[in-house]
Amino acid sequence: MKILVFGATGMIGQRIVTELTGRGHDVTGVSRRGPVKGDVHDAATLAEGYDAVVCAIAPPRDGTEPEPPFLAANRALIDGLRTAGVSRVLVVGGAGSLKAGPDVDLVDTPGFPEIYKKEAKAARAALGLYREVTDLDWTYVSPAAEIAPGERTGVYRIGRDDLLSDADGRSFITAEDYAVAIVDELEEHAHPRTRITVAY
Structure with missing residues (x-):
């Protein structure tokens, strides 16, 4: 497939590009500092002719309120894809909107780190x-509560709206295996128009 990746130079975006390339897909990475410069506001022109788009952008971390610009960016992406005639989009999501208990999102639990709260709420709004x-034809993929660089095992579990944890109560996935899950979903097309989560 011919795939366009927005946010291709970020921690997760880089790994998605590597995973896609390793599987033989024709990949173009877009970022504000990368070889193909641009962002989701340019989707109407940049995405034309692609089979699918992966959006790996994150809410702004410049000290401003992240939700309004992040929602604007995602709206621009959605409108741009419509204009470009590209229907398939995989969205790198956040974990804060996952259910940590009955009717309680992870971001609203007492122990959620304050430093990430605004960013998590922006991702939930998206x-x-x-x-x-x-x-x-969108799929929103939330990672585990913890995601960090590590080993690529190719093994993970898939859930829907509930936070996934292991036997010790830890919710974790490496960025490498999260990228595997993104590309698996892109290839298998198993969860159209829904949110999924992946973790060990």
């Missing part, structure tokens, strides 16, 4: 935006 989209 999920709500995608859930209103019926004319694009």
Whole structure:
């Protein structure tokens, strides 16, 4: 497939590009500092002719309120894909919107780190935006509560809206295996127009 990746120079975006390339896909990485410069606001022109798009952008971390610009960026992506005629999009999501208990999102639990709270709420708002989209073939992929560089094993579990934890109560996945899950979903097309989560 011919795939366009927004946010291709970030921790997760880099690994998605590596995974896609390793499987023989024709990949173009877009970032503000990469070989192909641009962002999701340019999707109408950049995405034309691609089979699918992966959006690996993160909410702003410049000290401003992240939700308004992050929602604007995702709206621009959605509108741009419509203009470009690309229906398939995989979205790198956040874990904060996952259910940590009955009717309680992880971001709203007492132990959620304050430093990540605004970013997590912005990602949750973006999920709500995608859930209103019926004319694009989107999949929103939330990672485990913890994600960090590590080993690529190719092994992970898939859930829907509930936080996944291991036998010790830890919710974790490496960025490498998260990238595997993104590309698996892109190839297998198993969860259209829904949110999934992946963890060990």
